[in-house]
Amino acid sequence: MANIYITDIAVVKPADLGPTPWRVQGLRAITIVFGKNGSGKSRFLRAWRDQNPDWTHYIVPERTGNIEYQPNLLQQQMEGSQRSGQGQRNFLNNYREQIVTRVQVYFAARGNVRVDQLPGDPADLEARLSTLLPDFAIALSxxxxxPYAVQRASDSTAVQNIDHLSSGEAQVLTVGLDILTVAAIWDIEGRKNRLMLIDEPDAHIHPDLQVRFADFLVGVAEKYKLQVAIATHSTTLLAAVGQFSGEEAGILYLDRVKEECHIEPFDKYKKEMAACLGGHALMGPLFGVPLLLVEGDDDYRIWSQVPRHHKVSFATIPANGDEIDQFQKNLEKLFEALRENAPGPAGYALLDGDKAVPTANVDRPQKHIKFVGLGCHEAENLYLTDEVLALTCGKTWTEASAAIKERAPEFGDKADRLSEVESWDRRTVDLKGFMVELMAILDPKNVHWTIRVARTIGEKRPTGQLAEFLGESLVTALWGSVPA
Structure with missing residues (x-):
């Protein structure tokens, strides 16, 4: 990603916070601004915004209003400096009306055409919003x-106003639309510098949605070449941004007294610490909710969303590759100190099916965090199970494989491998490097494959081929034994 337009800044403090400016060095592509209440995070972001209002967009922390289009707000959304003028305080009473109205400004800048050769493709915006809120179908016009339509994916019910959404859904939808429309307008205009300052995007948002928002934000920043700063109190959001952006992210611990502030890179040690602090994760086992330690971003995307369907409860902690072994050891030691007379594991460390599950012994205890293995090669294989295919495209494997073979010639150097689909063993075939093509062929809405898998797993206790690919040990660990 590495979209860094500013590395060092001096921001004038409000008079009540002291006479010297904040001097910040080492800004990252994504900077997370942490600090106590009263440390000046919001005023720091607004003062930073005022240095370059034409290519900086600030999102206020208190966001209210209804999701409706108001033509009288069009002029205020036409120019960056006028948009900046709407965020002079911590709140904006008609925030949502401003954002919905900006959709029309976006189309005025681009034209109401759907071709991906032009920047700011509306199909890309819709796909990213649907990934952020997969329970809804969102169309822009x-x-x-x-200039929009929102429907619940489950029953196609139209969302007419704010009363049809939870507070968290309303926040995520409008903040996501705010970020995307400004990013797309900048892309259409060919802006050289693009700075997005987001003040407490986690307000009113459940930790699981914060994880999805972090994934969304990192993707938008990469696609639209944004440098981003986020003010937050949420360790969940901190952990998730660090997980998805890695060392592209940094942490600014803002202090109202200190003048010199240095960005601390989000290295693997901070990632581990943040994962353990990530919202409610470590509290889960103390209240009977198990942990699930997973390896890799895609596994995290899947398993962090499964509990949202309210059929099973666990808290997901991400690790990367071989780090899962060290995470398991550290958590084992931690819970040995915290748990007494434990009747069973506090959680599980999930390994891909191509890895051997370690045997518990004195040197490698698994009293609190037990290793379990996936029943298939990797999480990508779950996408081709009968149950996920039925949800994704309503096809059997015979129909799906025929569609893959038919369209294989469209995909260049991947055509030969895709054309061999009829010989694939769905359980063991290595699908890495082919998921984008499979989504394009199989999913008419091109929803990210991890969301399809998460929904299928989460809607009910897995059965059939999906249960086989997950593996009996994993299904039993999370859902318990099959009732007699």
């Missing part, structure tokens, strides 16, 4: 009033 430059010719309709309002």
């Amino acid at each position: 430059g010719t309709k009033n309002p």
Whole structure:
């Protein structure tokens, strides 16, 4: 990613916070601003915004209003400096109306055409919003009033106003639309510098949605070449941003007294610490909710969303590759000190099916965190199970493989491997490097494959081929034994 337009800044403090400016060095592509209440995070972001209002966008922390289009707000959304003027305080009473109205400004800048050769493709915006809120289908239009349509994916019920959404859904939808429309307008205009300052995006958002928002934000920043700063109190959001952006992220511990502030890179040690502090994760086992330690971003995307369907409860902690072994050891030691007379494991460390599950012994205890193995090669293989295919495209494997073979010639150097689909063993085939093509072929809405897998796993206790690919040990660990 590495979209860094500013590395060092001096920001004038408000008079009540002291006479010297904040001097910040080593800004990252994504900087997470941490600090106590009263440390000046919001005023720091606004003062930073005021240095370059034409290419900086600030999102206020208190966001209210209804999701409706108001033509009288069009002029205020036309220019960056006028948009900046809307965020002079911590709150904006008609924030949501401003954002919905900006959709029309976006179409005025781009034209109401759907071709991906032009920057700011509306299909990309819709896909990213649907990934952020997979329970909804979201469509944008430059010719309709309002210039959007939102439907619940489960029953196609239209969302007409704010009362049809939870507070968290409303926040995520409008903040996501705010970020995307400004990013797309900048892309259409060819802005050289693009700085996005987001003040407490986690407000009113459940930790699971914060994880999805972090994934969304990192993807948008990479696609639209944004440098981002986020003010937050949430360790969940901190952990998730660090997980998805890695060392592209840094932490700024803001102090109202200190003048010199240095960004601390989000290295693997901070990632481990943040994962353990990530919202409610470590509290889960103390209240009977198990942990699930997973390796890799895609596994994290899947398993962090499964509990949202309210059929099973666990808290997910991400690790990367071989780090899962060290995480397991550290958590084993931690819970040995915290848990007494434990009746069973506090959680599980999930390994891909191509790895051997370690045997518990004195040197490698698994009293509190037990290793379990996936029943298939990797998480990608779950996408081709009968149950996930039924949800994704309503096809059997015979129909899906025929579709893959038919369209294989479209995909260049991957065509030969895709054309061999009929010989694949769905359980063991290595699908890394082919998921984008499989989504394009199999999913008419091109929803990210991890969301399809998470929903299928989460809707009910896995059965059939999905249960086989997950593996009996994993299904039993999380859902318990099959009732007699």
